[in-house]
Amino acid sequence: MAINKEFVKFDKVDKSYDGKILVVKDLQLDIAEGEFVTMLGPSGSGKTTCLMMLAGFETPTHGEIYLDGKAISSIPPHKRGIGMVFQNYALFPHMTVYENLAFPLRVRKIPKDEADKKIDKALSMVSLQGFAQRMPGQLSGGQQQRVAVARSLVFDPQLVLMDEPLGALDKNLRESMQYEIKHIHESIGVTVVYVTHDQSEALTMSNRIAVFNDGKVQQLSSPDDLYEKPVNSFVAEFIGENNTFAGEVSEISEGKCKVKLSNAEILAKPIVVKNKGERTTVSLRPERALINPSDKMDNIYKGKIEEIIYHGDHTRVRINLLDNPEFILKVPNSSPNLDLKLGNEIDIGWNSDDARALDPK
Amino acid sequence: MNSETKLILTTDGIPLEISLKKAERRNKIKAFLLVAPLLLFIIITYVFPIGNMLLRSVDDKMVTEMLPKTFKSMEKWDGQALPSEEVFESFYLDFRKLVDEKREGKLSTQLNYTKNGFKSIIKKLRRKSKSFEEGNYKEQIMAVHKRWADVEYWKAIKRRAPAYTTQKYLKGMDMFQNEEGKIVSVGEDRRIHRVLWLRTLEIAFFVTLFCFLMAYPIAHLLATLPMKYSNLLMICVLLPFWTSLLVRTASWMILLQQQGVVNDFFVWTGLVSDDNRPEMMYNKTGSYVAMTQILLPFMVLPLYSVMKTISPSLMRAGKSLGGTPFIAFWKVYFPLTIPGIGAGCLLVFILAIGYYITPALVGGASGTLISNQIAFHMKSTLDWSFASAMGLMLLSGVLAIYWIYNKIVGIDNIKLG
Numbered sequence: 082m083a084i085n086k087e088f089v090k091f092d093k094v095d096k097s098y099d100g101k102i103l104v105v106k107d108l109q110l111d112i113a114e115g116e117f118v119t120m121l122g123p124s125g126s127g128k129t130t131c132l133m134m135l136a137g138f139e140t141p142t143h144g145e146i147y148l149d150g151k152a153i154s155s156i157p158p159h160k161r162g163i164g165m166v167f168q169n170y171a172l173f174p175h176m177t178v179y180e181n182l183a184f185p186l187r188v189r190k191i192p193k194d195e196a197d198k199k200i201d202k203a204l205s206m207v208s209l210q211g212f213a214q215r216m217p218g219q220l221s222g223g224q225q226q227r228v229a230v231a232r233s234l235v236f237d238p239q240l241v242l243m244d245e246p247l248g249a250l251d252k253n254l255r256e257s258m259q260y261e262i263k264h265i266h267e268s269i270g271v272t273v274v275y276v277t278h279d280q281s282e283a284l285t286m287s288n289r290i291a292v293f294n295d296g297k298v299q300q301l302s303s304p305d306d307l308y309e310k311p312v313n314s315f316v317a318e319f320i321g322e323n324n325t326f327a328g329e330v331s332e333i334s335e336g337k338c339k340v341k342l343s344n345a346e347i348l349a350k351p352i353v354v355k356n357k358g359e360r361t362t363v364s365l366r367p368e369r370a371l372i373n374p375s376d377k378m379d380n381i382y383k384g385k386i387e388e389i390i391y392h393g394d395h396t397r398v399r400i401n402l403l404d405n406p407e408f409i410l411k412v413p414n415s416s417p418n419l420d421l422k423l424g425n426e427i428d429i430g431w432n433s434d435d436a437r438a439l440d441p442k
Numbered sequence: 443m444n445s446e447t448k449l450i451l452t453t454d455g456i457p458l459e460i461s462l463k464k465a466e467r468r469n470k471i472k473a474f475l476l477v478a479p480l481l482l483f484i485i486i487t488y489v490f491p492i493g494n495m496l497l498r499s500v501d502d503k504m505v506t507e508m509l510p511k512t513f514k515s516m517e518k519w520d521g522q523a524l525p526s527e528e529v530f531e532s533f534y535l536d537f538r539k540l541v542d543e544k545r546e547g548k549l550s551t552q553l554n555y556t557k558n559g560f561k562s563i564i565k566k567l568r569r570k571s572k573s574f575e576e577g578n579y580k581e582q583i584m585a586v587h588k589r590w591a592d593v594e595y596w597k598a599i600k601r602r603a604p605a606y607t608t609q610k611y612l613k614g615m616d617m618f619q620n621e622e623g624k625i626v627s628v629g630e631d632r633r634i635h636r637v638l639w640l641r642t643l644e645i646a647f648f649v650t651l652f653c654f655l656m657a658y659p660i661a662h663l664l665a666t667l668p669m670k671y672s673n674l675l676m677i678c679v680l681l682p683f684w685t686s687l688l689v690r691t692a693s694w695m696i697l698l699q700q701q702g703v704v705n706d707f708f709v710w711t712g713l714v715s716d717d718n719r720p721e722m723m724y725n726k727t728g729s730y731v732a733m734t735q736i737l738l739p740f741m742v743l744p745l746y747s748v749m750k751t752i753s754p755s756l757m758r759a760g761k762s763l764g765g766t767p768f769i770a771f772w773k774v775y776f777p778l779t780i781p782g783i784g785a786g787c788l789l790v791f792i793l794a795i796g797y798y799i800t801p802a803l804v805g806g807a808s809g810t811l812i813s814n815q816i817a818f819h820m821k822s823t824l825d826w827s828f829a830s831a832m833g834l835m836l837l838s839g840v841l842a843i844y845w846i847y848n849k850i851v852g853i854d855n856i857k858l859g
Contacts, residue, residue: 138758158761159770171759175777184773185763236764 085149088114088272089135089240094144096130096296104130106296108144112274114239117266119275119283122293123319131293132242132276137161148240159188164233164241164271168248170225172217178204178228179213185236203231206265223254230262234271243275247282259285280320284308292316308366313353314439317364324370324408326363327441330354338438345403348379348433353440360441365431367409372398374430381430384408386423396421402429492837499831502607505552508545509536513603521600524593530580533599534571541568557598563587610831615639635815635832642812645729645801646794652734653741653790654783660738661745661782666754679742687736691803694732698722698804724806732800737793741786748782784851792840812836 089112096105105127112118120128133139135146137158145152153161173181182203186196204210207227217225226246233241243262247255263286266273277283283290284304291301292315300307300316311317314325331346332339338351340363349363374381384402395411398421402408410429412421450458506513511532519525540546550564563586570586584591601619612618612625616633620626627633660679664672682690697703705719714720722728752775760770798813805811812832819829 136758136762138761157767158758159764159766161762162764163762165759165762167755167759169753169755171753171755173756173759173774184760184765188764188766188769232763242762 085114087111087147088116088149089274090147091131092145092147094131094134094141094146096127096134096139097142103142104296105134105141108296108298110291110298110301112272114272115270117263117273117275117286117288119277119287119290120293121277121280121283121290121319124278126293127296128276128278128291128293129244132244132274135240135274136163136165136242162236162238162240164236164238166226166229166233166241166243166246168245170217170229170246170249172225172228172232174217176217177213178209178215178217178220181217181228182213182232182235185232189236191236199235199237203235206234206269207231207261222250223258226250226258227261230265234265234269238271240272240274243273245277246275247277247279255282256285262286284320292319294319310352311364311437311439314362314364314442317437317439318442322367322409322411324365324367324405325442326365326403326405328361328363330357330359330361330438333357337433340438343404345382347382347403347436349436349438350434352437354438361438362441363436363438365436367397367411369435370408370410370429370431372410372412373428376430378430379433380436381428383426384429386421386425386427389421389423400427400429495830495833498827499610499834500606500608501827502602502609503605505549505602506605508540508549508552509533509599509602511536512599516600516603519600521597522593524580524591525596527578527580529596530583534574534579534583537567537571541571553599553602556602557595559589560595560598563589563595610828611835613828614832614835635812638810638812638815641726641808641810642795645726645733645809645811646791646797648730649733649737649794650741650787650791652730653738654787656734657738657741657745657786658779658783661742661749664742664746665749665752679739682735683739687799688803690736691732691800694728694735694804695723698728698731699724723804724809726805726809728804728806729801729809729811732804733794733797736800737790740789740793744785744789745779745782748779748785752778780851784847788844788847791843795840795843796836 089110091108091110094105094108095103097103104125108127108131110131120131122128130139134141135148137153137156141154145154147153148161148163173184176184179200182200183196186199191199200213201210204213207230209224209227209231212220212224212228217228220228229246230243233243246262247258250258259282262273266286275283275286284307287304289301289303290307292299292307294315300312302310307316308320311320317323318325326340326342326347328340328342328347330338330351331341333351333354333356336350338349338354339346340349340361347363349361354361371378382403384400386398387401387406388399390397390399393414395413398410398412399406400408400410408429452458452461456464512529515529515532516525519529537546537549540549546564546568550561553560553564567583567586567590570582574582589595601623609619614635616628616635617625618628660675664675664679666672667675695702699705700719700721700723702723704722705714708714709716709719722731756774756778757770760774761767765773795811796813797811798817801809801811802814802817805814813836816829816832816836819825819832
């Protein structure tokens with residue numbers, strides 16, 4: 082059976098709350114069946130609005146959303162059959178865990194013995210057997226989160242939406258829950274649309290990530306592409322750490338360009354820029370730049386160490402390089418003793434392929 | 443806990459428990475001093491008057507004190523045949539003393555409460571007793587009026603011997619102790635209090651119900667509207683609070699009376715004919731309308747404070763899980779508002795059951811409550827003990843409702859804010 086590539090389809094969707102500002106602009110997004118897609122973006126970027134439109138709690142101002150080929154804008158939320166995990170779990174506080182899970186089954190008039198089996202299965206999926214008779218208030222945050230996940234899956238929806246479900250958990254628990262949700266997704270193959278503003282969460286869990294900003298999808302691609310090959314400055318800035326140089330294209334050829342900075346010229350890979358004379362921001366990941374490079378690298382410049390911060394597994398070094406005092410380097414602590422001392426002048430090198438000339442900020 | 447836990451000592455050798463108590467004593471004293479003014483205030487203005495009311499409602503010392511000798515000698519009387527000469531003599535002595543102090547009028551009033559017919563024979567006795575000769579008082583008193591020779595009247599006097607009585611409570615229930623000492627209901631045409639009690643309960647119940655039905659949507663709207671509008675709505679809810687109760691009641695009188703605004707409007711629209719205007723004032727309808735409006739905020743506020751805490755995502759969760767809006771409301775939202783409903787209903791019901799001014803002004807004859815009857819006895823008949831007795835019956839009724847509520851819903855479930 083062919084996988085439906087357009088299982089969820091946003092077709093030219095606009096959304097405005099007040100008739101003055103568009104929170105979602107001309108959204109075009111396809112999500113394949115069984116995929117784990119994350120909507121990532123800063124707050125106010127429209128990602129939660131998209132999720133709410135998909136769930137049916139908001140209606141698109143313009144455009145249409147399709148689920149498995151059917152337009153769903155006129156279908157009320159309770160008939161869409163979409164599971165949802167809410168930011169604050171939204172467990173029913175007056176019902177036991179069992180009753181919480183039984184709720185979607187009861188309204189679907191599923192016979193009790195069958196429902197019990199489904200509930201058992203869902204609870205074992207999140208390793209919460211034996212908690213059925215507890216009240217949500219008696220559970221820890223992580224356990225409540227698992228119940229919420231189990232509840233969204235218990236009625237076998239084709240699509241599950243998760244709205245920053247891990248936001249309220251502490252760091253360690255959040256990480257382990259990320260793997261858990263990822264594994265659940267892998268084992269049952271349900272389509273998941275996940276909303277978060279935490280990029281590491283998005284990178285860990287997703288098949289594809291849609292980076293939202295200003296009501297638009299800036300880039301939709303796999304986590305590695307998103308990190309390694311950002312298509313614009315916003316994505317480069319938003320995902321991971323980033324060193325930037327603002328300048329002007331002075332020379333451009335196939336796969337290479339020269340960017341003129343205030344006091345130097347560096348080599349970069351043209352991504353957005355097309356012509357000579359265009360303003361650009363060159364983006365370089367901190368780990369792609371090396372100190373005292375031994376290989377032949379086409380960019381090597383001297384910089385002065387301004388600050389050294391010890392981070393356990395690596396050391397962050399802030400360097401004033403080519404008039405950019407915010408140039409960050411990550412030096413693994415396993416690397417041979419470099420002469421890292423405040424005020425030292427050192428050589429920094431990187432390949433022009435790793436320096437992406439993007440749109441000016 | 444391990445029962446063999448060693449007694450823990452602090453560094454200076456004093457057991458920890460004692461040390462802790464010592465350390466906390468200062469705070470406890472401080473806390474007590476802080477609440478002391480309120481405690482004192484409550485004792486003076488609340489506990490003491492209610493205790494006083496309780497005493498007054500059962501107090502029947504007046505006659506006991508007026509006829510001390512009589513009651514002493516009556517102790518030996520079997521209460522069947524006419525009492526002995528000794529009783530008559532002591533009664534005469536008591537009576538003379540009252541006449542000297544000009545208090546025999548009070549006695550006649552009091553005894554007349556117990557049995558009709560005392561008034562005239564006491565008056566006659568006072569006149570005749572001036573010329574009584576010493577000795578053989580039985581003959582002389584019986585000669586004053588034939589009723590003095592009737593054993594029923596002596597029995598009536600004896601019934602007033604105890605210093606405490608429950609007769610006011612019986613009267614409040616339209617009952618009395620008859621000559622044989624049995625508790626029976628008064629004649630059907632004289633049963634006014636039972637009707638009032640039932641009406642009070644009925645009006646309080648329906649006012650609570652109407653308040654609930656109207657307040658629930660308002661509170662829900664208040665809790666879900668954006669701040670800008672909810673503040674405005676809140677002011678609309680609270681605005682009547684800032685107006686005097688009398689003004690609000692008076693405006694209902696203007697609106698609802700037969701020549702009032704509402705009736706004029708009905709006539710103008712042709713809903714009713716001019717000579718057939720409905721009576722919406724000075725009857726039960728008036729009480730219902732005015733009391734519901736006045737007590738509405740007491741229902742809205744507790745409901746609002748509870749609804750405010752219910753996350754809107756719960757309803758969304760209910761819907762996203764497949765519940766229709768109604769099921770999501772009924773299974774998820776409604777159960778979570780029960781603490782507010784309980785608090786609001788209890789508050790409104792208790793306020794309504796003792797409501798006074800509004801029913802007095804707009805209730806007319808068929809819309810007054812038991813509290814109006816209490817006020818009547820406080821102000822007009824000056825039968826304070828009866829008013830106290832009914833007040834206490836009302837109070838115990840409220841406490842009973844509170845108790846039942848606690849049994850069914852649980853008082854811990856109440857949430858006022």
